[in-house]
Amino acid sequence: MVTTVIRELYDYHRWANRRLFEVGVGLGDAVTRDMGTHWSVPTVKSMFAHLYSADAIWLARWTATSPSPTPDFATMADLRARWDLLETEQRAFVEGLDETALARPVTYKNASGEQFAAPLAPLLQHVVNHATHHRSELATMITLIKGSPPDTGIATYRTTVVKG
Secondary structure, three states: OOHHHHHHHHHHHHHHHHHOOOOOOHOOHHHHOOOOOOOOOOOOHHHHHHHHHHHHHHHHHHHOOOOOOOOOOOOHHHHHHHHHHHHHHHHHHHHOOOOOHOOOEEEEEEOOOOOEEEEEEHHHHHHHHHHHHHHHHHHHHHHHHOOOOOOOHHHHHHHHEEEE
């Protein structure tokens, strides 16, 4: 049961990220406009790069591999191409999980070098929750640049994509 919920959560995660990304691409050069210091990161493009980087770092932690440094994406197209590859890896990982895997402890170090351990399931949930925070920032940034983007809420995903 929990594996089904996690898989559905990641389907939603990819849908919501892509839905906003498509709007971001339509902003042209405005994706690099400095929106100020009151955001987690100051530009739309860098916010998308942050979301990509977080997904990549956490996938590396879950698979006990070393995360690659986040590349400097010259364009949104470069970011999308790299993100597509990451989403393929992430999907394969999530689809391969079972209840036993979700309970296994994952030991990792944060950016400050502090070590932590937690079961895999809540860490998987954390990544989607983290992205929801930044998608809300992106939606606000996009609204300030161009106008309100489409809804990326999970209820909208359920009623328009899952249909239930």
